[in-house]
Amino acid sequence: MNIPNGFKLVPAEPTEAMHDAARDWSTQRYGKAIGSDASRGCYSVMLAAAPTPPQPIFEEAKERELFGFWSSTHDYLGGCTLHTGTDGIYSDSDLQHAWESWLACAQSRAKAGEDE
Structure with a gap:
């Protein structure tokens, strides 16, 4: 798991x-110990106010281009050509499944920060 710079993984x-x-x-600091209830309350409001880590950048158009090149070089897809409708769905079901798998991996890599 990659944690963005400037962030730490902490317990809830x-x-x-x-x-x-x-x-x-x-x-x-103050000459007086803070109680567990006070530290727990402070901690929970600080976590609630913490910013959301930056989201990974993911470019579907770039991935579709890479997938197009990859699929054109792999015969086991039956020499499928990349015919997509306006909804981005491939006309060949095997190719569509391959694209969905490719896309899921690309999204996972982006979330993990592997493409940065």
């Missing part, structure tokens, strides 16, 4: 070690 609920760190910090 703070751990005991996280509460301890909050208590230590508040004691050092």
Whole structure:
């Protein structure tokens, strides 16, 4: 799993070690330890206010072009040609299944940040 720069994967609920760190910090900073309820509340509102990580860039037109080249070089598709309707569906069902698989992999790679 790739995590975008500037982001960290954190637990949905703070751990005991996280509460301890909050208590230590508040004691050092303010001379008074923060309670678990206060640190839990603070943590939950901070998570709720956290920005959404940037979404991967995915260019379907580029992928369709790459798929077109790939499919033209692979005979096991029966020499299918890329005839698409206005809805982007290929006229050959085997080719359509191959395209859907290609597209799913491309989307997965984009989400994982592998094409960056």
